[in-house]
Amino acid sequence: MFVKLMNLxxxxxxxxxxxxxxxxxxxxxxxxxxxxxxxxxxxxxSVANENVIWITGTRGAFVHSIDxxxxxxxxxxxxxxxxxxxxxxxxxxxxxxLMAAGPGERSRIYKTNDGGQNWKLQFTMQDSAGFLDGFExxxxxxxxxxxxxxxxxxxxxxxxxxxxxxxxxxxxxxxPVLKGEYAFAASGTSIVVQGKSQVWIGTGGAAARVFHxxxxxxxxxxxxxxxxxxxxxxxxxxxxxxxxxxxxAVGGDYRKPNEVLGSVAITKDGGQTWALIKDAPLxxxxxxxxxxxxxxxxxxxVGTSGADYSRDGGLTWTRIDDAGFNVVSAGAMTSIWAAGPxxxxxxxxxxxxx
Numbered sequence: 001m002f003v004k005l006m007n008l009x010x011x012x013x014x015x016x017x018x019x020x021x022x023x024x025x026x027x028x029x030x031x032x033x034x035x036x037x038x039x040x041x042x043x044x045x046s047v048a049n050e051n052v053i054w055i056t057g058t059r060g061a062f063v064h065s066i067d068x069x070x071x072x073x074x075x076x077x078x079x080x081x082x083x084x085x086x087x088x089x090x091x092x093x094x095x096x097x098l099m100a101a102g103p104g105e106r107s108r109i110y111k112t113n114d115g116g117q118n119w120k121l122q123f124t125m126q127d128s129a130g131f132l133d134g135f136e137x138x139x140x141x142x143x144x145x146x147x148x149x150x151x152x153x154x155x156x157x158x159x160x161x162x163x164x165x166x167x168x169x170x171x172x173x174x175x176p177v178l179k180g181e182y183a184f185a186a187s188g189t190s191i192v193v194q195g196k197s198q199v200w201i202g203t204g205g206a207a208a209r210v211f212h213x214x215x216x217x218x219x220x221x222x223x224x225x226x227x228x229x230x231x232x233x234x235x236x237x238x239x240x241x242x243x244x245x246x247x248x249a250v251g252g253d254y255r256k257p258n259e260v261l262g263s264v265a266i267t268k269d270g271g272q273t274w275a276l277i278k279d280a281p282l283x284x285x286x287x288x289x290x291x292x293x294x295x296x297x298x299x300x301x302v303g304t305s306g307a308d309y310s311r312d313g314g315l316t317w318t319r320i321d322d323a324g325f326n327v328v329s330a331g332a333m334t335s336i337w338a339a340g341p342x343x344x345x346x347x348x349x350x351x352x353x354x
Contacts, residue, residue, distance in 0.1 A: 029309060029320045031338070031346035036063055036074065042339035044088035044098070044188050047331035052093050055339045056085035064116065066093045068335065069347055077119055083108065086133075087188030091140045097163060099135050099145065101185040107132035107147060111163050122163040130155055134188040136199065144199055144217045146191055148183065152176045154201065158217050175222045180206030180232070186254065187287035187327035189238040198244050200271050204235015204251065212271045225274040227251050228261045238287045242296030245270050248314045250301050252284030257305040259283055264301075266314050280317055282308055291330040294353045302328045302338050309351055320348070 042063075044056035055063045060080030065072045077083070077098075086101035094115050100108040107125035109132075112118060125132065127150060135145035141162040147155035153171035182205050183190045190202045201211040208227035213220045227249060228234045234253035241247035245268060252263035264280040267273060283305045291298035299310040301317070302325040308317040325340035336348035 029318070029351040030349055031307075031321065031323055032349050034069070034072065034345035034347070036072075036343035036345050038063075038074065038343040040343050041084075041326075041341045042343065042345070043084075043086045043186065043326045045327040045329045045337060045339050046088045046090040046096075047329040047335055047337055048090035048092055050331050050335040052090055053329075053331075053335075053337055054088045054090040054096055055337075055345060056088040056098055057339075058084050060085065062088070062098070062116065063345070064090075064096075066115075069337070075116065077110070082106065086185045087135055089135065089137050089143070091137075095140060097135070097137070097143070099132055099188065101132050103131055104128040109135070109145060109163060109166065123157065123166045127155075131185075133183040133185040134191040136191050136193045138193050138196055138216070142216065144191070144193070146183070146201055149177045149181070152179075154183070154211065156217055169217050173218060174220045175211065177203065178206045181209070184235065184237050184251075184254075184286075186237045189240070189287050189289075189327065190236060192239040192241055192247070194241045194244050198241075198270070200239050200241065200247065202236030202239045202249055202251070204229055204237070205232050206230065208235040208249075208251065210236070210239070210249065210267075210271050210274065223272055223274065225249060225265050226262065226276040227265050227274075228253055228263070231255075234261070237285065238301075240288045240290050240299070242290045242313070246296060246313070247271060248288055248299065249274065250282065250285040250288040252282075252303070254284050254286070254304070257284045257303060264314060264317075277314060280314075281319070282317060287325075287327045288314075289328050289330050289336075291333055291336060291353075293332050298333070298351075298353050300328050300330060300336055300338075300348065302326070302340075304340070307338065307348075309348075311353060320351075 040057040040061040042057040060077040083100040087099040109123040132147040137143035156169040208229035233255040237251040264277040285303040304324040325338040328338040
């Protein structure tokens with residue numbers, strides 16, 4: 001918990017319009033940087049489609065575009081300047097969920113049905129030991145949120161009515177964590193869903209494991225991975241699945257962002273077993289995402305020391321540059337976005353699938 005508290009950075013953020021800077025003429029993979037005119041630390045990112053992009057961060061801040069990033073609107077939620085929105089899920093231009101991470105009542109879930117003009121508080125953590133790490137949705141109404149262990153069990157919530165009610169999954173249905181095992185709220189992507197009922201959660205600290213449910217979170221199993229662990233700053237930071245069998249985990253040690261420690265592992269059996277990609281040159285990476293429309297072959301991974309892409313499902317990687325981001329999301333090859341510290345936003349250009 002101490003590690004998480006140290007990461008709750010606070011910056012002032014004011015409402016303004018934001019516009020993209022001209023991109024480079026290079027044909028090589030590169031980031032077109034967006035001037036957000038803010039020092040908010042961004043960790044939440046959701047690309048609903050090629051037009052709708054939502055980015056969230058510290059001091060209740062959010063930035064969004066409904067025209068594919070041509071223009072942006074930025075704002076902060078009234079009365080929420082003490083909150084850190086670590087995760088966001090945009091269903092479409094009107095329906096958006098926000099998740100705040102923090103100790104106790106700072107962990108919250110909000111929803112808007114009018115594109116962010118008005119927000120409804122759906123959930124507030126009542127347990128002082130609670131700390132939400134991320135959430136995901138199978139569709140507009142069915143979702144699962146999770147947080148750090150309470151009494152040695154991950155804290156799991158489900159909704160079947162669009163967030164109007166959130167119910168805690170009985171702790172006895174979840175395998176116990178090891179002492180010192182928890183999850184990271186670095187990008188909101190240590191949880192991922194697939195199909196109508198599959199969900200996976202990655203952990204770190206004392207162990208880097210993957211919890212898996214095949215029935216929408218009702219019952220769970222857990223699998224070991226060869227990812228780095230054993231310290232409070234190491235483990236799995238992000239998961240992505242292209243289908244119900246093939247997935248990838250990235251991570252490392254965020255306190256050693258420039259060290260290559262074995263930060264990529266893949267599964268071909270739905271998360272039952274994981275194999276380390278030993279030749280992957282990636283340092284610490286906080287987020288990984290499949291790019292839709294590439295048959296599961298194109299991946300983007302980002303972290304504070306740089307970004308990389310893979311054209312073969314994660315077996316080999318090509319460096320983009322050393323620009324540091326916390327989170328990445330893709331709606332298509334033409335809509336790959338990343339966000340990070342001090343208001344950094346970028347759109348990836350110049351990369352193709354061969």
